[in-house]
Amino acid sequence: MSTREIARGGLLAAAATAWLYFGGVMPQIGPAACLIAGAASAIPLLRRANIKTAGLLYLVTSVLGLLLTPRKLIAAAYVLLFGLYPIVKYLIECRLPVFTQLSGKLAYFNIVLVLAAVLISCGLFPQVQMPGIFRLAGLWIAANIGFIVYDIGLSKVIALLRRTLPPE
Secondary structure: OOHHHHHHHHHHHHHHHHHHHHHHHOHHHHHHHHHHHHHHHHHHHOOOOOHHHHHHHHHHHHHHHHHHOOOHHHHHHHHHHHOOHHHHHHHHHHHOOHHHHHHHHHHHHHHHHHHHHHHHHOOOOOOOOOOOHHHHHHHHHHHHHHHHHHHHHHHHHHHHHHHHOOOO
16 A cells, blocks of 8 residues: 555545434534445555555544444434445446446345344444334335435445546
């Protein structure tokens, strides 16, 4: 890893951690701050496909977010989904055929949803209550639709970043 990559990764981790902190302090922007912090994981993958830097960025931001963010639910959303998903998205889009990519992404998302439901039912996040079975089914469908919209939006943000970031 070059000095430039380490410095860039450190700056991105600091920015992502700051967004997580702001999302924890101001509940109104919590979900948006989590989305923005998660987009930082995609930046090392834009030109040089540096999975190592993206993974370290995710790891550092996850640890710092869990330590510094006042609302741990925001940090948990980053750790479980928004921080890791740009890396998973990159790997799925590089390794799977086009017609199976969406099913791979949805499989990942549903595994994350199951993990989140298990953590909530174990009482790790007492501020979140598990809904009844019918509401849970409706929320599950809505979450999958929202995830597809998020994936499309993230693809648009990545395309925009590719066009606007200066060449190396």
